[in-house]
Amino acid sequence: MNSKAQELIDVWQRGNVLAETCPSRPILSHLTSRWGVLVMIVLATGTHRFSELRRKAAGVSERMLAQTLQQLEADGFVARKAHAVVPPHVDYSLTPLGQEAAAHVIALTDWIETALPRILAETKAA
Amino acid sequence: MNSKAQELIDVWQRGNVLAETCPSRPILSHLTSRWGVLVMIVLATGTHRFSELRRKAAGVSERMLAQTLQQLEADGFVARKAHAVVPPHVDYSLTPLGQEAAAHVIALTDWIETALPRILAETKAA
């Protein structure tokens, strides 16, 4: 059996982000995308509405927030609950899977935030 | 004192990725960039040459690898050591700071790789 075929089989057991076509790569990119990271962090603190997320993740446009939420929902990390009222009311929260993912994303960003003074001290100008 | 000024001061103690202009954001984006993640993972397994990194991080172009390495080096996560020989020989490794960062990046990717079957099972078509 060639290595390509082996890779396909392995995915049923475990992904490998180093492999070019592994389905873990798009998942990783959604989770580590510019806004994906921030959305996960905010949702980890509890259920939020669209507009609340927009305010807390400073800098996101409506368009990007909507797109990001749809990706995370499609990946099974975010649950969307729309209430049939006018004006619209939609609640976003993390699924159990999303909570697991968020824990790691937060561990990373938390480290960065904490280590920032040390990092900045060693950073060479861009 | 206004909140903008407070933000500037706080950075000396701790970053906040939710803040639009916090210097932690570019750091985060370098670490979570498409190739940044892979480079950190590979370097965490030991010192590598440019060409070795290129092979292990399947899919990177020379241009992107060079650029990624320069960013990570500027941030103080990667150490570059060039040997003055012909043909060129350059070794890349993680700094102590880089090793701390890598640990978290790996925790995340490792979780994704492990959870991949579960994730794929819940994933809605793109």
Next chain:
DNA sequence: AGTAATACTTACAAAAATGTATGTACTTCC
């Protein structure tokens, strides 16, 4: 003399991400 090897850089092109502005639906409030 021509080719290979390594770690890049540079110019150019194509693709992807992101932003801006505008529209929608329906109800409540002024």
Next chain:
DNA sequence: GGAAGTACATACATTTTTGTAAGTATTACT
């Protein structure tokens, strides 16, 4: 009657990212 409020979608423009191809320097091998 007109404005506000919410959660989006859509078209379009711009910016950023990424890739491709080619070039560079020096030595060794054929």
